[in-house]
Amino acid sequence: MADDTRVPSRYVWITAGLAVASLLWYLLFSTVGAGHVAIAYVAVPLEGLVAVAALFRLWRRVRSEPVAGRFWRALLIAAVFMTVGYVLMLINAARFSAGDMPPDMPLSAAVAVGLGFALAMWAVARVPQGAVSPAERWRMHLDRVVAFLGCATVLWHFGLAPMLTATERWSPQTLTLVGLAFLLTIGGITKVSYLGDGPVDRTAMRLVATMGLAAAGVAVLATTFGNAGGVPSQSVVLPMAPVLLVLAVRAQGTARLGRRRVSRRSSPLLPYLAIAGGDLPLIAIAAGPLQWPGRVSLLAAVLVSVLVTIRQFVAFRDNKLLLRDIRGQEVRLQHEVSHDGLTGLANRARFRDALHTALENGESATVLLVDLDDFKTVNDSLGHDVGDRLLVAVAHVLDEACGTDALPVRIGGDEFAALLVGGTTVGETVAQRILDALESPISEHRLLVQASIGIATAAPAATVDGVLRDADVSMYAAKQRGKAGFVRYEPGMEQPVLAHIQLGGEIRRGLDEGEFRVVYQPVVLLETGKVIGVEALVRWEHPTRGTVPPIEFIPAAERTGLIVELGRFVLRETCRQTAAWLAEFGPDALQKPGVNVSARQLHDPGFVADVLAALADSGLSTDRLVLELTESAVLRGSQISRTLHELDRHGVKLALDDFGTGESSLSLLRAFPAAIIKLDKSFVDGIEIDDANPAARDARQAVARAVIQLAGALGLDTVAEGIENEAQVEQLRALGYTLGQGYHLARPMNAGNFTALLASQRDAVAA
Structure with a gap:
């Protein structure tokens, strides 16, 4: 117009x-x-x-x-x-x-x-x-x-x-x-x-x-x-x-x-100007031909009105400043209520309000749920201050990647979100921009961080909680598919995810009901077949599903944090059972009982105390216990390194499991107080005769030879894992290995069967 x-x-x-x-x-x-x-x-x-x-x-x-x-x-x-x-x-x-x-x-x-x-x-x-x-x-x-x-x-x-x-x-x-x-x-x-x-x-x-x-x-x-x-x-x-x-x-x-x-x-100013205008004629009259008493009275009246006007104007100005301060505080409070204090992004409350408004208005709404992969490692290894700065940097990346297309949000912790309203931009486009931006190191510490993103678009008559649940399901699916990617929600996708979540509840119940058992796989001398050690493994005897493989319940226990309690159970049971075997068969019957430990357990502040308490309660000396760790767990930061060195000072032996599969295996041996190296099964498979691929066989033998030589130079014991036949035993013995473990030597067995094995071994020695 x-x-x-x-x-x-x-x-x-x-x-x-x-x-x-x-x-x-x-x-x-x-x-x-x-x-x-x-x-x-x-x-x-x-x-x-x-x-x-x-x-x-x-x-x-x-x-x-x-x-x-x-x-x-x-x-x-x-x-x-x-x-x-x-x-x-x-x-x-x-x-x-x-x-x-x-x-x-x-x-x-x-x-x-x-x-x-x-x-x-x-x-x-x-x-x-x-x-x-x-x-x-x-x-x-x-x-x-x-x-x-x-x-x-x-x-x-x-x-x-x-x-x-x-x-x-x-x-x-x-x-x-x-x-x-x-x-x-x-x-x-x-x-x-x-x-x-x-x-x-x-x-x-x-x-x-x-x-x-x-x-x-x-x-x-x-x-x-x-x-x-x-x-x-x-x-x-x-x-x-x-x-x-x-x-x-x-x-x-x-x-x-x-x-x-x-x-x-x-x-508010015009009345003051009007009063001043009324004073002008008085001043003009006072300046005219009047007797001095009358002139004094007029001037006094003008002065009083001027002073009152000034006083009122000062009060008005002060009130105006006060009102401006109050309004400024209201704006700040409103911002604090609707924004995250650390990153400055919109918070969960504003996010839910914006999503609710979009759904009520019938607008197209797409939610991107962004979860940082392995962020806890940063906090545990570098400290929470560094972690906070990294979150601020991630928020900046998210804000730039969203631009005007989406509302960036920090949900809480290391979880972020983006809300797209109107359907003008595809969710995958924004998700890819976020992942591309995270390919380069960020924050002042130049850290490389990855994220898993779940995408969910609101269906007709959808609710806020329903859209967020779908986004959460798709984000979890992205993590299951290897992290550092995005997945769009599809109907039915929640079934395996919910099953996995329900599995966490089942683990909790199983721990309370005593459904978990410890089985033991022997470690033997390759020369004589004598059992000198054991690796403790956990099994779950579910009342309706039967035996649940560890590959199914261990990840769920890791995600829910129940791995700490489960690992504590395995540790205490192994120490108790080992002490019983030593009491029955003598101090030479079992030298190296090993227990697997996850990175999540090592992050637990009470882990060292749990180990020492289990040893003290069972009466087992610290030099009798072996804790087995993977290379990926050892590489999780300074806190884990401090925990491992503290255990080493107490005399607990540490074994580096699956050795040779990581990127920094050799460098680990300088910083990690290992006493035992366990050669990974991938270097044992095909080490004996492989006519189809002799080059691969030669490479495995070269790695196995290098590991045994390195261990000998450092004074470390070595155990070859995954031995499947006698030819592998002969080849490993030729390379210098004295200890081995695998299905060919002995399968995992319960405590009763292992007791019988020790008894037969004792009888053979006596005979």
């Missing part, structure tokens, strides 16, 4: 040009006496015609809007009347003027101009003030009365009063027009000061009200110069009124119509 109501700038330029031309003529007239005095009356009617044209153009475009159309129609009619009046004044000046004295205003011109002023006043008065409360309305009326009286006092004292009391009597039509102009000025300024934005533009209203100040200029010139002030009034002061009117039309034309907003509160 702004373009439809725009008024061309040429109207402003024409009226301004006429006003400037009239000013230049007056300068020539007053200096060299150039031209007839009637020329002073030319600019105003010409400008009036331009103003009428501009008003008519605007009215045609806003007449469909009731308030604006009524206001500008009234001003159009008023401008026509005033223009007609000034045309009549021009004709009168051209016919009857003599010399340089301006002619008297004819009655017809005075009536026309007076009607114009009256219509303008009526138009300003009818502009609605907007919806306000009763209390606000009374305050507004009171402020208006104060402002009206203050402005009227100034204009009366310096304008109308001198004209009424002048020695040379002014014509009634002149006094009437000046009075009407003053009323328009006072009423208009007061009205506009308390008018909110609406169909009639506030700037346009101000310009219309300011037109009356031209009358104030006429009055000042009249009281100062008498009839001689008529020429500058007509040629310099009055031409400004049409310019202001055209500027008002221009302001209205460029404003946006039809949007009624609530009126603003009464202006």
